[in-house]
Amino acid sequence: xxxxxxxxxxxxxxxxxxxxxxxxxxxxxxxxxxxxxxxxxxxxxxxxxxxxxxxxxxxxxxxxxxxxxxxxxxxxxxxxxxxxxxxxxxxxxxxxxxxxxxxxxxxxxxxxxxxxxxxxxxxxxxxxxxxxxxxxxxxxxxxxxxxxxxxxxxxxxxxxxxxxxxxxxxxxxxxxxxxxxxxxxxxxxxxxxxxxxxxxxxxxxxxxxxxxxxxxxxxxxxxxxxxxxxxxxxxxxxxxxxxxxxxxxxxxxxxxxxxxxxxxxxxxxxxxxxxxxxxxxxxxxxxxxxxxxxxxxxxxxxxxxxxxxxxxxxxxxxxxxxxxxxxxxxxxxxxxxx
Ligand SMILES: NC(=O)C1=CN([C@@H]2O[C@H](COP(=O)(O)OP(=O)(O)OC[C@H]3O[C@@H](n4cnc5c(N)ncnc54)[C@H](O)[C@@H]3O)[C@@H](O)[C@H]2O)C=CC1
Ligand SMILES: O=C(CO)COP(=O)(O)O
Numbered sequence: 056x057x058x059x060x061x062x063x064x065x066x067x068x069x070x071x072x073x074x075x076x077x078x079x080x081x082x083x084x085x086x087x088x089x090x091x092x093x094x095x096x097x098x099x100x101x102x103x104x105x106x107x108x109x110x111x112x113x114x115x116x117x118x119x120x121x122x123x124x125x126x127x128x129x130x131x132x133x134x135x136x137x138x139x140x141x142x143x144x145x146x147x148x149x150x151x152x153x154x155x156x157x158x159x160x161x162x163x164x165x166x167x168x169x170x171x172x173x174x175x176x177x178x179x180x181x182x183x184x185x186x187x188x189x190x191x192x193x194x195x196x197x198x199x200x201x202x203x204x205x206x207x208x209x210x211x212x213x214x215x216x217x218x219x220x221x222x223x224x225x226x227x228x229x230x231x232x233x234x235x236x237x238x239x240x241x242x243x244x245x246x247x248x249x250x251x252x253x254x255x256x257x258x259x260x261x262x263x264x265x266x267x268x269x270x271x272x273x274x275x276x277x278x279x280x281x282x283x284x285x286x287x288x289x290x291x292x293x294x295x296x297x298x299x300x301x302x303x304x305x306x307x308x309x310x311x312x313x314x315x316x317x318x319x320x321x322x323x324x325x326x327x328x329x330x331x332x333x334x335x336x337x338x339x340x341x342x343x344x345x346x347x348x349x350x351x352x353x354x355x356x357x358x359x360x361x362x363x364x365x366x367x368x369x370x371x372x373x374x375x376x377x378x379x380x381x382x383x384x385x386x387x388x389x390x391x392x393x
Pocket of ligand 2 (some may be wrong): 165196197198199252255304308309313314315316317339340341352
């Protein structure tokens with residue numbers, strides 16, 4: 056079944072997912088708030104700030120007009136930074152009502168909302184009334200846009216409470232270089248995708264200080280342990296954290312220089328001030344905002360999240376990176392599975 060999909064957000068990941076859907080034969084309308092970016096995509100078929108040296112399909116259309124993007128949409132993909140999702144969804148809701156549409160919704164944003172500590176599917180559910188939408192799904196997993204651009208074989212997962220919706224999106228996105236699994240554990244998939252960004256920041260910081268593979272493997276393993284503890288306390292399936300959206304995404308973001316979070320952490324490890332790191336990046340570093348939400352959740356639930364607490368302290372300038380590592384290493388001894 057060919058569908059019309061509105062892709063809302065034309066950064067690295069939004070534009071790349073739009074390209075996949077377009078290549079798969081679906082009609083795609085890509086929305087961006089930037090007129091210059093829409094013109095570049097429509098005229099040059101490039102999106103140079105976000106994906107270097109990549110030519111988009113010539114029939115992929117971008118627009119700055121949300122109503123144009125949503126017209127006749129059977130599916131809507133939200134792919135703006137996590138903290139921006141609520142405001143975009145609030146703009147979408149009345150247009151869906153005006154156009155009398157009830158699309159399937161999916162998002163690919165990896166963060167928790169700092170003001171509410173909600174997962175992004177919960178933000179969408181709160182903002183767009185059930186009469187104006189079908190299912191809500193999430194797409195997540197180890198998938199840098201740069202790798203997809205060169206057709207690296209890439210595996211992701213789509214999670215939804217609605218199995219038919221998950222298989223619907225599996226079929227929409229899947230092709231011979233982009234393989235999609237389904238999962239019914241929305242909570243686990245969203246926590247995994249959001250919280251791995253904190254571990255990627257920490258991994259970059261270790262590398263920035265010159266530490267090697269032992270430290271990185273330790274961090275990734277104990278990172279998954281604390282992500283699982285928090286996720287399971289909210290009802291996630293522990294096995295999800297061993298999967299694509301858990302350990303899989305920790306591996307790719309905590310080891311790759313394509314990761315904005317890793318690169319940001321690296322600069323912090325080198326002692327570059329956070330404000331400069333953010334300014335240099337020019338793209339979203341989700342782990343910064345999400346570390347605040349995760350820190351708050353750790354405090355309110357009493358779940359032990361020492362790496363998250365260390366990154367939170369560094370980002371809030373309460374501790375230097377070396378002092379945070381020393382504090383982690385000299386904590387009281389623990390049992391591994393506790
Ligand atoms: N870049 C990647 O390879 C991947 C990114 N993701 C996730 O996808 C989400 C989006 O990331 P990217 O596309 O990489 O980010 P990006 O920083 O490359 O682009 C973000 C886009 O959203 C727009 N935007 C920012 N604030 C906005 C607002 N308030 N209203 C409307 N538009 C706004 C920006 O102008 C830009 O076009 C993030 O949650 C990220 O974690 C997930 C998988 C892979
Ligand atoms: O989530 C991602 C890859 O799976 C992208 O990570 P960064 O936002 O750190 O680049």
